[in-house]
Amino acid sequence: MKRVRKYFYNTETHKFEKLELSWQKQVLRWTGLACATIVTSIIIVAIAFRFLDSPKEKQMRAEINKMHDAYAQLQTEVIQTDRSLMELEKRDDNVYRAIFESAPLPDSVRRGKRYSEADPQLLDYIPTQDLITHLEDRIGNLRKRIAVQKKSYDTLEQMVTAKEKMLQCIPAIQPISNKSLEKLASGFGYRIDPIYKTPKMHTGLDFAAASGTPIYATADGTVAETGYDGGGYGNHVIINHGFGYKTLYGHMVRIKAGIGQRVSRGEVIGWVGSTGKSTGPHCHYEVIRNGEKINPVHFFFNDLSATDYDRMVRIAAAGNQSFD
DSSP states (O other): OOOOOOEEEETTTTEEEEOOOOHHHHHHHHHHHHHHHHHHHHHHHHHHHHHOOOHHHHHHHHHHHHHHHHHHHHHHHHHHHHHHHHHHHHHIIIIIHHHTTOOOOOTTTSOSOOOOOOOGGGGGGSOHHHHHHHHHHHHHHHHHHHHHHHHHHHHHHHHHHHHHHHHHHSOOSOSSOOTTSTTEEEOSEEEEOTTTOSEEEEOSEEEEOOTTOEEEOSSSEEEEEEEEETTTTEEEEEEEEETTEEEEEEEEEEEOOOTTOEEOTTOEEEEEBOOSSOSSSEEEEEEEETTEEEOGGGSOTTTOOHHHHHHHHHHHTSOOBOOO
């Protein structure tokens, strides 16, 4: 590029003369230019560092944002798991344990029941190690609550098994086949004694049937007593069902079950007869709970519909003469 020469008009000589700068001015000029360049460069670099990231910084920022999103997602999942677990705990206390009449688990057993929810926007100001510790604590608390809940369900499973066993051991059918309900001859309560013709407490139900009619165990249990009572039940069987329940079957013509034998509901234990203090073939049936003889009419729920039960209650309430 062609160098441009500068001239100025000298008023004294009235001529254009070549402009010549002294070396001091040239030094000062170049120094000012250098300073301006340096300042401008500093400003540009500062702006670049403030608003523009280096490739490494861009990678680090991307990783931080990814970690931020991952932690927020984990936080959401932990909160959802916590809510689901709280729902299970509520159902455990208010439904399952209520069914089995078991006391709810106290909050002192389920430690860490409530959590504070961290705001993901605040995570930028929390050190990474603190974030990890916070999340580990929450997960540890959830694991503990899950372990407690699993143990509670194991207990409930044992309760279910015990409940099923108990239901099998509660008298629930009639001791003889009696779908028509016509074989119920005398109910529980004061009845006319067939021998002495005076009112006397009748502690069971009498089922009239032909001699040799099968008699069934009304629940699972163990035969506790068999034998003959000449002045009372004649040939009889007593079954211990556990859970405070026993049943007695009297006046058999013949006994099939033996002492100590395990019997199941519906299993034949003997046959109808008229032995002992009896005026005709029938089965005298008693239900004993915790040592007290109670009305057996309320223990046929596997055999009777609601209508049949209502009819049987009316038949049993009739003030007629008993068979024994």
